[in-house]
Amino acid sequence: GDSVTQMEGPVTLSEEACLTINCTYTATGYPSLFWYVQYPGEGLQLLLKATKADDKGSNKGFEATYRKETTSFHLEKGSVQVSDSAVYFCALSKSGYSTLTFGKGTMLLVSP
Amino acid sequence: GAVVSQHPSWVICKSGTSVKIECRSLDFQATTMFWYRQFPKQSLMLMATSNEGSKATYEQGVEKDKFLINHASLTLSTLTVTSAHPEDSSFYICSARVGLTTGELFFGEGSRLTVL
Numbered sequence: 559g560d561s562v563t564q565m566e567g568p569v570t571l572s573e574e575a576c577l578t579i580n581c582t583y584t585a586t587g588y589p590s591l592f593w594y595v596q597y598p599g600e601g602l603q604l605l606l607k608a609t610k611a612d613d614k615g616s617n618k619g620f621e622a623t624y625r626k627e628t629t630s631f632h633l634e635k636g637s638v639q640v641s642d643s644a645v646y647f648c649a650l651s652k653s654g655y656s657t658l659t660f661g662k663g664t665m666l667l668v669s670p
Numbered sequence: 671g672a673v674v675s676q677h678p679s680w681v682i683c684k685s686g687t688s689v690k691i692e693c694r695s696l697d698f699q700a701t702t703m704f705w706y707r708q709f710p711k712q713s714l715m716l717m718a719t720s721n722e723g724s725k726a727t728y729e730q731g732v733e734k735d736k737f738l739i740n741h742a743s744l745t746l747s748t749l750t751v752t753s754a755h756p757e758d759s760s761f762y763i764c765s766a767r768v769g770l771t772t773g774e775l776f777f778g779e780g781s782r783l784t785v786l
Contacts, residue, residue, distance in 0.1 A: 594777075600779050600780070601674075601676070601763055601777040601778050601779040601780045602714070602763065602765075602777040603777070604775075604776070647713065647714070657704050657719065657775070658716075658775060660713040660714050661713060662711075662712060662713040663711075663712075663713055
């Protein structure tokens, strides 16, 4: 079946450091890929998405590129802020009426 | 973007009682809503898919008699945890699909259930 694998956390960084959270997937066909963010005590929010190979999703300084050859969708940010501290979930979805398959999430902790 | 709201955000109940959690799409009609359960430090696990006007489709291993789901209108789905026990304590999250497009879901803020 479909699956998403994320690097385990927590990832601890100082403010203004570079961030990479690895995400790889296993799926048949051509899934859409997503990054969701969950701030403490809140529900998930869509951060960015990509629907086909080589697409780059971006939002709030975060980027991720859909790499079909490596089945990856790594999340990157050049300079993190304390307010970026949250849990980040990588997910995939097939076309049509299917729902999302999530990775286990990666906690990011950014210190001043 | 589309807004999905859950209520209550926090609930504490005694073992053996039933708890109802509401999920509302505030500014769009949601033909399909999804209910997830999230254990500490774990990912979201899909419990069931809720379709307006029909019975919910439950994932394997989810007790349909324990987790009652009703999707009575295009803007409201409810999850009732019947005869709750401490092991049902978890974070329950609903989501709703906007339109019929690929995979984009909007999530509620979640409801934390603690069963004493």
